[in-house]
Every structure is written in C-alpha cells, then in structure tokens.
Amino acid sequence: MKVRSKLRGGRHVRGKRFSTRIISQNKTKSIKKKNTAKKSPFYCFCRSRSKDTEFMIQCDGCDIWYHGSCVELREEETDIIDKFFCPPCRTDHGSIILIKNRRTLQRLNYREINEGISNYDSENLEFIHHLKNKKFLNQDDVLLYLTGNELTEDYLSKNGFSHPILVRSMDGLGMRVPPSDLTIEDIERYVGSLREIEVIDTLKQSDFKLKMGEWTRYFTELDRKHILNVISLEVSNTGLGDIITPPKIVRKFDWVTRYWPEDVPHNWFLSKPQVQKYCLMSVKGSYTDFHIDFGGSSVWYHPIKGKKIFYIIEPTDTNIKKYERWSSSHYQSNTFFGDIVDRCYQCEINAGETMFIPTGWIHAVYTPIDSIVFGGNYLTKFNIPLQLKVYNIERNLNTPAKFLYPNYETLYWLAGDQLLQEVNNRKDANNQSDDYLILGLEEMVKIFKEWSRNRKSSAEHQQHIPCTVSPEELIIQITHLLDSIKKKHRKKISHSKPHKARQIQDSPKPQIKQQSKSNKKKKPSTLRNISVINGNKQGQKSYKIRVTKLNISGETS
CATH class of the missing domain: 2.60.120.650 (Cupin)
Structure with missing residues (x-):
C-alpha cells in the first residue's frame, strides 16, 4: 500500500515516511498541468484532477490511485492499514487488512x-x-x-x-x-x-x-x-x-x-x-x-x-x-x-x-x-x-x-x-x-x-x-x-x-x-x-x- 499525503506530496510506503523536497507554488502548478495532460488509466474513478492536493492511496489489487475522500478513508487511518483494496477489488480481497504494528x-x-x-x-x-x-x-x-x-x-x-x-x-x-x-x-x-x-x-x-x-x-x-x-x-x-x-x-x-409515540403524525420527522x-x-x-x-x-x-x-x-x-x-x-x-x-x-x-x-x-x-x-x-x-x-x-x-x-x-x-x-x-x-x-x-x-x-x-x-x-x-x-x-x-x-x-x-x-x-x-x-x-x-x-x-x-x- 502506498499513500501520498496532501499538500506537500509526502508519501508513506509500507508505513515508512520518505522525505520529499518542497516544490514552489508556481512549479507545482506547472507539474499539475503536465500531469493533467497524461490521461493515465491508473487514476481515481472520479477522474478529477482538482483534488490532486488531497491525500491519495494506491490499491494493492489494481495499483490505481484514489482520493481518500472518494473511498471514504482518512489519512490518519492508514497508520494501521497494511493493505488497501478499492471497491472493484473488494469482491476478491475484502476492503482492508489490519496488520501494521506502528x-x-x-x-x-x-x-x-x-x-x-x-x-x-x-x-x-x-x-x-x-x-x-x-x-x-x-x-x-x-x-x-x-x-x-x-x-x-x-x-x-x-x-x-x-x-x-x-x-x-x-x-x-x-x-x-x-x-x-x-x-x-x-x-x-x-x-x-x-x-x-x-x-x-x-x-x-x-x-x-x-x-x-x-x-x-x-x-x-x-x-x-x-x-x-x-x-x-x-x-x-x-x-x-x-x-x-x-x-x-x-x-x-x-x-x-x-x-x-408509536403512531406519529404525518408531519413527524424525528x-x-x-x-x-x-x-x-x-x-x-x-x-x-x-x-x-x-x-x-x-x-x-x-x-x-x-x-x-x-x-x-x-x-x-x-x-x-x-x-x-x-x-x-x-x-x-x-x-x-x-x-x-x-x-x-x-x-x-x-x-x-x-x-x-x-x-x-x-x-x-x-x-x-x-x-x-x-x-x-x-x-x-x-x-x-x-x-x-x-x-x-x-x-x-x-x-x-x-x-x-x-x-x-x-x-x-x-x-x-x-x-x-x-x-x-x-x-x-x-x-x-x-x-x-x-x-x-x-x-x-x-x-x-x-x-x-x-x-x-x-x-x-x-x-x-x-x-x-x-x-x-x-x-x-x-x-x-x-x-x-x-x-x-x-x-x-x-x-x-x-x-x-x-x-x-x-x-x-x-x-x-x-x-x-x-x-x-x-x-x-x-x-x-x-x-x-x-x-x-x-x-x-x-x-x-x-x-x-x-x-x-x-x-x-
């Protein structure tokens, strides 16, 4: 399982943090445009590049990257996840495997x-x-x-x-x-x-x-x-x-x-x-x-x-x-x-x-x-x-x-x-x-x-x-x-x-x-x-x- 942190582009690989150099705002924009030009098949099913600064996680089944918000997963939860599987892969693998001891x-x-x-x-x-x-x-x-x-x-x-x-x-x-x-x-x-x-x-x-x-x-x-x-x-x-x-x-x-009440009025919404x-x-x-x-x-x-x-x-x-x-x-x-x-x-x-x-x-x-x-x-x-x-x-x-x-x-x-x-x-x-x-x-x-x-x-x-x-x-x-x-x-x-x-x-x-x-x-x-x-x-x-x-x-x- 690989994780890309939001904003700075830092990532986790099998629970280890790898330092990455901070990219200036202008350079980041140019990189985003370059990446947008590449229509990678290995991308979140939302196909939206507007959320690229969000936390993302890679599926261990198909290697596709997903936005955390698209798969209802928060970045802090990955600390105890060893493997992540996207919705299409869950039929065969299940959703996540809790193994990591960190x-x-x-x-x-x-x-x-x-x-x-x-x-x-x-x-x-x-x-x-x-x-x-x-x-x-x-x-x-x-x-x-x-x-x-x-x-x-x-x-x-x-x-x-x-x-x-x-x-x-x-x-x-x-x-x-x-x-x-x-x-x-x-x-x-x-x-x-x-x-x-x-x-x-x-x-x-x-x-x-x-x-x-x-x-x-x-x-x-x-x-x-x-x-x-x-x-x-x-x-x-x-x-x-x-x-x-x-x-x-x-x-x-x-x-x-x-x-x-067991029998509630028609306008009862509680x-x-x-x-x-x-x-x-x-x-x-x-x-x-x-x-x-x-x-x-x-x-x-x-x-x-x-x-x-x-x-x-x-x-x-x-x-x-x-x-x-x-x-x-x-x-x-x-x-x-x-x-x-x-x-x-x-x-x-x-x-x-x-x-x-x-x-x-x-x-x-x-x-x-x-x-x-x-x-x-x-x-x-x-x-x-x-x-x-x-x-x-x-x-x-x-x-x-x-x-x-x-x-x-x-x-x-x-x-x-x-x-x-x-x-x-x-x-x-x-x-x-x-x-x-x-x-x-x-x-x-x-x-x-x-x-x-x-x-x-x-x-x-x-x-x-x-x-x-x-x-x-x-x-x-x-x-x-x-x-x-x-x-x-x-x-x-x-x-x-x-x-x-x-x-x-x-x-x-x-x-x-x-x-x-x-x-x-x-x-x-x-x-x-x-x-x-x-x-x-x-x-x-x-x-x-x-x-x-x-x-x-x-x-x-």
Whole structure:
C-alpha cells in the first residue's frame, strides 16, 4: 500500500515516511498541468484532477490511485492499514487488512471525551501493572447488592436511584440476552457481514469503520497486533436485537419506551432514539477512560462472556466540576482522573452479572480478558437535574451532535408533557408526588424556557420541539402546577430532608457501608508520572487519559 499525503506530496510506503523536497507554488502548478495532460488509466474513478492536493492511496489489487475522500478513508487511518483494496477489488480481497504494528503520536479527539477512550497504550505492560496494583476503594463501599426480585418500581420510588446496583443473577430481572456460548461468528450472522461498524484503535485513539466480516476475522486472530474495541454497535433493528430484552425495571422507567409515540403524525420527522440495545466486543487489554454516559443517561450492563473492571467515581458537585475542567484541559492525556478525586472505587463485573449505573457516575473500564457485553442507555425521572447538568456540560464542551444522546431535547418535551399528567393525576387522587419529581419538573421548566424563548438559540432548539407539544402552554401548565403544590406543601417541602435523588453531596451515603480508616487516607498514586508517547516513557505530572470523547459516549463503555 502506498499513500501520498496532501499538500506537500509526502508519501508513506509500507508505513515508512520518505522525505520529499518542497516544490514552489508556481512549479507545482506547472507539474499539475503536465500531469493533467497524461490521461493515465491508473487514476481515481472520479477522474478529477482538482483534488490532486488531497491525500491519495494506491490499491494493492489494481495499483490505481484514489482520493481518500472518494473511498471514504482518512489519512490518519492508514497508520494501521497494511493493505488497501478499492471497491472493484473488494469482491476478491475484502476492503482492508489490519496488520501494521506502528506506534505513532497519540492524538485527542471528541470521541475520547464522549466515550472515554484511553490515550495510553494498553499493551504497555508497565501501565497495566500499575493499574492492577494501584489501591482503589472496595466495591462493597459503594455498590448496592440486590436480587432481581428486590429491584422493583416500589424500591426505586422509595429509595431513589443514586448509587450503582449490582445483581448477581438474572433471576427476577425480566431480561433476555443471548446465551453465553454466543460467538463473534454468530453476531456476524445476526448483524450481517457487510454491516459497517465503528472500531476504536485503543493506542491511537482514532476511530474508523470496518465491515462486520472484517471485524470477525480480527477478533478471532490468535496473534493480534493491535488492541481494537467496539463499543457503539446498536443492534435494535437487527436479528440480534430481536433476542435482547432490557431488564424489566429499565423498560418501566425508560423515557423512550414510555413516552415516544408509536403512531406519529404525518408531519413527524424525528427519529426514535435507538440506544437501548448495544453489543460491546472488547479484546483483552482494552481500556475505556473516565467518562459520563451521554445526556446523563443511566446504563444497564450485562457481560455474557469475559469480565470487566470498572473504576467509578461519585458525581458530587466537586467531582463534576473537576471532571469538566479535566475534560477540557491540555493535561487530560497525561492525567489519571482517579488521582485528582478523593474516592475512586474498583468494581468487578463477571459474566452473568448485571450492573445498573445511575446518572452522572464517572467511570472507566478495563477489559482483562476478551469480553462480549450487552447493555443500553436510558433516561428516567429520578435524576432530571443531574441529567440536564451533564447535557449542559456536553454543550459547553462543544460536543458534536453525533456524540450526543439522539433527539435529547425532543424526548424531554415529550417526557415533560407526560410527567405533568402524572403529577396532576396524583394531585387529583390526593396522593403526594415524590420530591425528586417536583425538583425535576422545576428544572425542566427552566430549560424549556431557555430552549423556546432564547432568541439567539431558539432556531437551534426549535427543530427539536415535537409537533404534538405546545411549548408555551406546557411551560404555563407546569408552572401553575408547581405553584399550587408549593402553596399547599410549602412548609413541608422547605423543611424536609433531601431525597436521595437530589443533587448528590460530597458526604458518603448513610446506606452504604462505611469505608475503613485504612482506606480514608489517600495513598500516593503509583500511576502518577506515567505516560506513553511514541512508545517511549516520558515523565509527566498526574493522570492519564473516549474514546469518548469531548467524552460523554454515546457510548456505552
């Protein structure tokens, strides 16, 4: 495979850079005219010479040169490609072969912040050694252990959903996932060999697309030269999605399931968010860096094969502020976020177990062995203020639309309309509404006013308002409802203790087992002063880095 870089005419041959002298602008023009005169048969199918300054790549099958834009390939992706085949040659050879083992300068991108992809070389044994031997707080100090039969609507309504929950067995969860003997080949058959999927190169922190058949060949290789990760394959509209049913408790509170209309008006052009069923395929050594799931969505997470190690951090006001600063800082790539907070917990999730992660919890994920995981994202009524806070952080970080929760604002308008009716029904029945729901509606009114009345941003937000909702009327109705509730319960609300779903404070939760004194004092981090650049160790202060990603993912981890 040969590559010609854009502008300067530099080229890569089998991954090696060859220096070329810089040609003056006038001379370049004359050379272009001379080349244009030659009607070479070995040229891009667009036959356009106007893009000659773009990056080009030569097919290893027919030797024809193609513009990167014509074959949907970016120059930085060639660092891990050994052979490239053009569309006509792919019938016999496939599209690309990932062989090259070349360390390059690591780069940050939006996916790093959105999905929390690590900026470290996962193959670097020293880093993994330090990660495994670093002292984290015990999972028993933060996780709530419940059975599937205990995790009910009544339980969450009374206790809130503010801490991660681990369920050891599927019994009572009312969920369905493929059996543990599911293989990558099976997934390929369900999804389709030609389905394009986004793949993350853990070392380079760059994403590119592969066909599912190509991913299968990579995953089943015994001698992998790269650590690649698939964390954003949504399978709702595939055969695989047909045999996946999220847990009953998720379906009960998921706004998409409850509030998105099945029968839409003829002038409805908004697509239903598809984020409930993800298939994650991670090879040994994959690392997803600290992130918050997009839109502050909660997560259900169930490995059917392998194991995952989570490093989780409570979304206190202090930690959220630190996370926002870290996500937008120049030191993100060499600062381990767990080192700049007071408490970071390590939690292991084995095959057959299910974890429920509530809104805002900052987490990183390490994969010690090849793993297949099913999971999904969902918005609920329990943590509305924090969900909106995360969304505002994403906007402040200029997260591209493709990495945001799809049709997020539309879903809020739909949910606001339905939650208004829910509270009204309780009021008519003389039943008191939960404090967390009242707090949620208060925040929704504020954001609805901003989305619908801010002249500078109204055009941007207007397109997300569903045709079935009248913004002004909804705002007035919610405001009147809240005023009447406050007048009736002003004294009780003003003096009541905060509900667990209220904005999380820095102090540990009373229902969680207190951590031992030995763990309270933060020990010096063995991960400090570790970074990897071009495969060489170079001392830098603090942390390391999604993916994601800006990260708030889109991605389930």
